[in-house]
């Protein structure tokens with residue numbers, strides 16, 4: 001499986017705090033059947049330039065790779081693809097500097113909207129990323145906004161636009177949200193799944209647990225469809 005959303009790079013944000021924790025997260029992901037993982041560290045345009053973020057990301061990758069070379073105990077780890085979780089800001093669709101923050105070579109970019117009712121102007125601007133930056137925007141963990149804003153219609157709103165949707169694995173794991181998650185899966189209302197794992201304490205890799213839950217609900221065909229599309233995207237370019 002592919003994990004499209006994670007905070008596995010050490011010291012980049014509120015995710016992994018050390019190469020040691022990153023390795024543990026990667027090993028746990030691999031145990032759950034993840035073979036590709038996107039490192040989507042938080043990017044906040046009001047705090048940092050994209051160029052500085054990219055420099056820090058490169059350093060974090062170097063640090064992690066050096067540690068993995070030294071410590072890897074023969075286990076096969078997921079292949080890491082670089083990306084970012086880009087916090088929405090007005091003007092995002094004109095900001096060419098964020099193009100290198102895209103999800104690897106997929107031509108997609110993960111956008112994190114603020115926690116407030118989605119305005120039409122914000123959605124218009126996110127959609128414009130298609131034309132202006134030639135990247136397909138993906139709304140990060142839409143399930144969280146449905147929960148926090150108490151608005152399940154967000155999935156339908158995204159479906160009317162050229163904005164893809166990523167959901168978190170926890171969507172399928174919480175008793176309260178699981179039935180809605182299964183319904184959205186059945187209806188093909190999202191395209192990507194991510195763990196959004198941050199650490200080895202309270203936000204752990206959990207893609208495999210979600211997959212098991214989906215299978216329990218006899219929706220393995222829907223999961224296979226999503227999964228296959230994910231692999232297609234990896235090899236498109």
Ligand SMILES: [Fe+2]
Nearest residue numbers: 005007085196
């Ligand atoms: Fe995240």
